[in-house]
Amino acid sequence: MTATYRNPVLNADWSDPDVIRVGKDFYLTASTFTKVPGLPILHSRDLVNWTIIGHAVTSGYDDVRPGCGVWAPALRHHDGRFWIFYGDPDVGIYVVSAEDPRGPWTQPHVIKEGLGLIDPCPLWDDDGQAYLVHAWAKSRAGVKNRLTLHRMSPDAGKVLDEGTLIIDADLLPGYSTLEGPKLYKRDGAYWIFAPAGGVEQGWQSVFRAESIFGPYEDRIVLEQGSTDVNGPHQGGWVDTPSGEHWFMHFQDRGPYGRFVHLQPMTWNDGWPVMGADGEPVSGGRVPVPGGTPSAPATSDDFAGPELGLQWSWQANPGPSAWELRDGRLRLACVPGPEDLRQRPDVLGQRLPGDPCAVTTTFTLDGEGRAGLVVLGDTYAYVGLESTPDGPVLVCGDATPVPVESAPVTVGARVGDGALVTFLADTGAGLREVGTPFQATQGRWVGAVIGLFAAGDGTGQAIFDAFTVDIEKR
Structure with missing residues (x-):
């Protein structure tokens, strides 16, 4: 009997998720703003059943600053290490890394200072060059709806230039609040997966170019359509060991926060097709069979040496x-x-x-x-x-x-x-x-x-x- 799942696969507030696969293991992280600890690390073997295994940031601000702190992270595995890049809109772009996703993680290092620098994502290219793309928060920078690309040192220690505007969505009909870019390379082409239109009523776009600096073509690949999944917003593309492709994104649910959905993804005429012809699915076949049912912890008997990782x-x-x-x-x-x-x-x-x-x-x-x-x-x-x-x-x-x-x-x-x-x-x-x-x-x-x-x-x-x-x- 084929195992099936129902969306959302993470039925609580896991905002701005990003996901990767390393071998047979999947890992996911999410925004935590000023919560301490921050940047949770979740683990799965099938993209449906998840557990919390640690946090990449263990301290934060001494005072409560609603909406500040750790914004949309990008999780990657490169050169034997796990890397997370995230923006603090009042400081700049940070990076942390670890050999083991359970930690210890390095202390946060500012790779680029500046107000309104958000949603960073790296790419280590085949020729050894490294790059970093990011979006902008108008509340701090005065601009938004655009993506900037930097050359980056391969050790992720610093950016190497002032940045190049590679997508100005003000020039794209109907676009607003382009953000959350995730940068990939496939079959020699460069891809940026990025949502636009706002978290409650927006959509998911992808951009394709032969050069990482563009010019980029765009296409909307996931939107609410006839479903009740508003948004659908910002997430990550991941493949399975068998070569299938999937996309994880969030849906804003008001007082509940941002839930994580799983969409099948195929390729047609060189472009990704998500969900059911571009609309979110309510569920389907579990991507990797044989997984053990699990979910992030909630109850805590306080018997351990540490608080449960859900706190x-x-x-x-x-x-x-x-x-x-x-x-x-x-x-x-x-x-x-x-x-x-x-x-x-x-x-x-x-x-x-x-x-x-x-x-x-x-x-x-x-x-x-x-x-x-x-x-x-x-x-x-x-x-x-x-x-x-x-x-x-x-x-x-x-x-x-x-x-x-x-x-x-x-x-x-x-x-x-x-x-x-x-x-x-x-x-x-x-x-x-x-x-x-x-x-x-x-x-x-x-x-x-x-x-x-x-x-x-x-x-x-x-x-x-x-x-x-x-x-x-």
């Missing part, structure tokens, strides 16, 4: 903000902004794309407040807050409820459309509390669900296992 902080957490000990997660109620959106030490993970129920049991020890939060451009939480008369259960505008004994179980049920119902058990079973909350996306990211603690530094929240039950459809 990230909003920015660099303070050195005393957290600890794993005796099978529990301890978050210190450290001082910081009252607004949880501005706190680096909120620990979150991606919101599942299917309805789910999340629960955790915790104790608030000392002064402060702590609990379970759903956070995007807006946020809401259920948790405990200390008072002179003892801890109380708090949730939005609901009346605080005194807690007679610890620990307390809190949770959230996330339904269709990312509508959140908070739950709590103070001794009479898990019940709904507060009013439903509509989760909202953040700056270029989906909402996260996670844990927090805040206070004057004297208290701590001690969490038992964090459990996510996903309702599969």
Whole structure:
């Protein structure tokens, strides 16, 4: 029986994915903006079942800067090493590398400084020359809708020129916001796969030239058409050991973030054809048979020496903000902004794309407040807050409820459309509390669900296992 898959193959916020194959193994990375750690590394043997195996960037900004940090990366394997190039629109283009995708990775190195330099992608050519293409962010550079190519030192240490404008999409009818270029070479021709038109309503184009400096012909190869896959946007082309071709891209889903879809790809008259005659497919045959069902982790029993790889902080957490000990997660109620959106030490993970129920049991020890939060451009939480008369259960505008004994179980049920119902058990079973909350996306990211603690530094929240039950459809 032929194994089949359904899109999306990554049903959560894995923005701006890029994918490669090394031998029989596939690897994928994605944007993480100011989350810490950043640049997750995912592994698969069939392009459908994925697990997180590490991160390429382990630190970031000390403060929360929504929409900044690590933008659209390009993942490549060259000369026995894995390479990731990414843009920070406020600094420039960075590169990191590693012999093993699980790490350790080198510290980020700026290969080109400048504002608004985004979405870089390298190419090491057959003659030993190396190149780097990138797009532009108008919010920083004042220009967009164009792609610039640099000659690059083969060791990826620096660019060797000021750059050449190779595609000015202002000259192409109907084009806007050309970005996310991925540079390839096939049968002597140079190819740039790049989306345009914006993440919500755009399309995927490819550009072909006999010289890497152009001139380039263009063709739209994937667009929404009659499907419900809006976008479809930015991703990577990859082949299988048997020689088949596939394309992975994202779809913007508002509060859920950007989901990853897998499209079959063939060649016709020298051009790629994606999906079903240029429209996204809902699923199909698994590219490589024999894979083991898997998905990025969600639940965490906090029993390991490290946090699960699904977790990230909003920015660099303070050195005393957290600890794993005796099978529990301890978050210190450290001082910081009252607004949880501005706190680096909120620990979150991606919101599942299917309805789910999340629960955790915790104790608030000392002064402060702590609990379970759903956070995007807006946020809401259920948790405990200390008072002179003892801890109380708090949730939005609901009346605080005194807690007679610890620990307390809190949770959230996330339904269709990312509508959140908070739950709590103070001794009479898990019940709904507060009013439903509509989760909202953040700056270029989906909402996260996670844990927090805040206070004057004297208290701590001690969490038992964090459990996510996903309702599969």
